[in-house]
Amino acid sequence: MRLLARTVRGLEPVACAEIHxxxxxxxxxxxxxxxVFHPVGDALTLRTVDDVATLVAEVDGIGVSTSDLRRLSAAIDRLEVSEIIGHGSNVDVSASVVGARRFNRYDVEDAVGSRLPGYRSRRGGVRPPDGLTWRVTIEGSLARVAVRLGRAPLHRRPYKVASVPGTLHPPVAAAMARLAGVAERHVVLDPCCGAGTTLGESPGLRVGFDLDVRAAAANLRGVTLAVADASALPLADGSVDRVLVNPPWGRAxxxxxxxxxxLAPLWRELRRVVTGEAVVAALLPDGVTPAAFHAVRRVPIRVHGRPAVIHVLAG
Known part of the structure; x- marks a missing residue:
């Protein structure tokens, strides 16, 4: 069996590292x-990917014309669809296309979905009922067709029942924790915790501050939360091992x-509270550089369609 994991743009290497x-x-x-990977463990436990699906077909020779989508339809006709879908299931298709084409994602979805019993189209922005999701990706001349492995996308975390504007995407938060090397033995701080997503994706003794922590309190258990200004943290000098922070960008x-x-007061305060061996993972808009720390690694990604960077920093 081969699986296809979907990621946030830029997190592909982080996902590969987690799998390995x-x-x-x-x-x-x-x-x-x-x-694309060959599983030997429980792929549904992956934290840095958006979703995982079973790869059921690869179709080469997809060009830029709508007529090329007939290859996709023919490939679905060759599958044992009834064994994949079962009986009485609602079916939807989600497609993504890299590069300019004379067709759009809905054309791709309908080319595949029209061959599947129980298909509900997304065309026109309609959200289909919950069911079995097929995933189609086209890059270059190669199309891949896969079927979601779990009942829901992996990025939907059960703990996240409350949200706030600008809330962090859980796989991005998980990637930040992995890049910072967070472990059970660490004291982990998020000084701008919002809905608590970075702390929800981390082990260790977790501490979160914000001007409003109600959403984080609804989402998290076993975490120390308090209302505090990130420019004046109620923590002792040198008391924090890891920092995960997505400070306000001034947009959402x-x-x-x-x-x-x-943000200068934030960086000064973080310098005060971290240990000498601390690591900071900070998500910032592209072009913004954190002060008072040494950059160990930069991971460019895209967040809500905008370029951003995960900065991995040391003292």
Missing amino acids: ERQLGWVESVRHREV VRPGGGLTAD
């Missing part, structure tokens, strides 16, 4: 937002308190 380090399989190939969330003018 957790001995969940071996990676066959990587391309835009996807990793306006900075407040001591960060209203700029």
